[in-house]
Amino acid sequence: MSPSALAGGSPLNELYNRPAATTMKLTNFLLILAITGFLSSYGTWSQAERDREQAKTSLTGESGSTGIPLLRRDSTEELWHDPATLFLDVRSSIDYDFGHIAGALSLPEEEFEKRLPDLKPRLERAKVIVVYCKSVDCGKSLWASIRLRNEGFKNVQIYPAGWNEWVNSELPTAGSGR
Amino acid sequence: MSGSTVNCQLPAPEDRARLFCGLSSAFGLACRYLLAAVFLMAAVSKITDLHVFTDRLILHSGLGYLPASIVAAVLPWLELTCGLCLALGVAVREAGAIVCMLLVMFLGYSVWHHGETDCGCFLFPHAVPLTDTGWWQPVRNGLLTVCALRVARKS
Numbered sequence: 001m002s003p004s005a006l007a008g009g010s011p012l013n014e015l016y017n018r019p020a021a022t023t024m025k026l027t028n029f030l031l032i033l034a035i036t037g038f039l040s041s042y043g044t045w046s047q048a049e050r051d052r053e054q055a056k057t058s059l060t061g062e063s064g065s066t067g068i069p070l071l072r073r074d075s076t077e078e079l080w081h082d083p084a085t086l087f088l089d090v091r092s093s094i095d096y097d098f099g100h101i102a103g104a105l106s107l108p109e110e111e112f113e114k115r116l117p118d119l120k121p122r123l124e125r126a127k128v129i130v131v132y133c134k135s136v137d138c139g140k141s142l143w144a145s146i147r148l149r150n151e152g153f154k155n156v157q158i159y160p161a162g163w164n165e166w167v168n169s170e171l172p173t174a175g176s177g178r
Numbered sequence: 179m180s181g182s183t184v185n186c187q188l189p190a191p192e193d194r195a196r197l198f199c200g201l202s203s204a205f206g207l208a209c210r211y212l213l214a215a216v217f218l219m220a221a222v223s224k225i226t227d228l229h230v231f232t233d234r235l236i237l238h239s240g241l242g243y244l245p246a247s248i249v250a251a252v253l254p255w256l257e258l259t260c261g262l263c264l265a266l267g268v269a270v271r272e273a274g275a276i277v278c279m280l281l282v283m284f285l286g287y288s289v290w291h292h293g294e295t296d297c298g299c300f301l302f303p304h305a306v307p308l309t310d311t312g313w314w315q316p317v318r319n320g321l322l323t324v325c326a327l328r329v330a331r332k333s
Contacts, residue, residue, distance in 0.1 A: 035259045047229075
């Protein structure tokens with residue numbers, strides 16, 4: 001016996017006797033697809049926007065924990081052309097003597113306390129101080145930048161790719177080995 | 179024993195029909211909510227980290243860059259819409275039919291790529307390392323397909 005044969009006035013029976021929908025509606029399909037289309041367009045757009053923002057900030061991003069700006073090569077090169085920018089090389093003196101970014105001053109991280117007083121007047125005149133080391137693997141530039149900021153120099157920026165990228169890009173250098 | 183009676187009568191045909199109908203309705207409802215939960219979870223897992231999902235599709239699905247990118251852009255939102263329809267009871271049969279179609283494709287894919295690692299789509303991708311799921315994936319998709327067929331046919 002089919003449920004529909006169960007006649008009666010109770011709500012339960014009405015539920016059983018309800019005719020089942022036999023056809024699917026095309027409009028419902030279209031509605032689902034339209035909503036999906038709208039959402040995926042929005043998702044793709046917002047993803048692209050986020051990527052664009054990320055690319056913009058990574059061009060002149062900042063070190064996550066300290067807030068010190070990180071520079072990419074093209075931004076560093078732009079700053080190098082500005083005479084008000086001071087480049088600080090925090091590698092060892094031997095490395096600096098062998099080769100450094102043209103115009104950079106040497107401030108080896110291990111001699112920081114000793115050399116800083118002599119460099120202070122130059123650092124105070126600089127509009128931007130760019131600190132660099134050997135490469136991204138070298139943490140000296142970050143530590144030196146933090147110490148400089150603690151000394152009151154708020155205009156410090158880091159060039160993380162450092163000497164290796166600069167010299168490989170055949171940008172202006174100085175030193176005995178070049 | 180002579181004086182005692184044991185009630186072992188079968189229920190009347192009307193009652194049986196009622197029982198069957200009630201169980202069938204409950205099963206349909208359970209299928210609908212199960213699918214809603216699974217698809218909403220799958221959608222949210224992907225949408226919260228679309229990059230990871232896109233990378234996984236491009237690197238592991240073997241679909242090629244463009245098709246994988248299109249699938250990555252559309253699939254999570256289709257799952258979300260269908261999941262919401264099933265959960266809210268709007269356009270249930272149509273959503274069930276789309277879900278069924280998706281599951282048949284997933285089933286085909288999981289059989290074709292049997293032995294490969296799970297896509298991690300049903301839980302948050304970061305939380306679950308890729309693991310070899312053996313036959314679990316095709317079995318899971320097969321069971322969900324049965325549920326989707328039930329929802330698409332009789333909701």
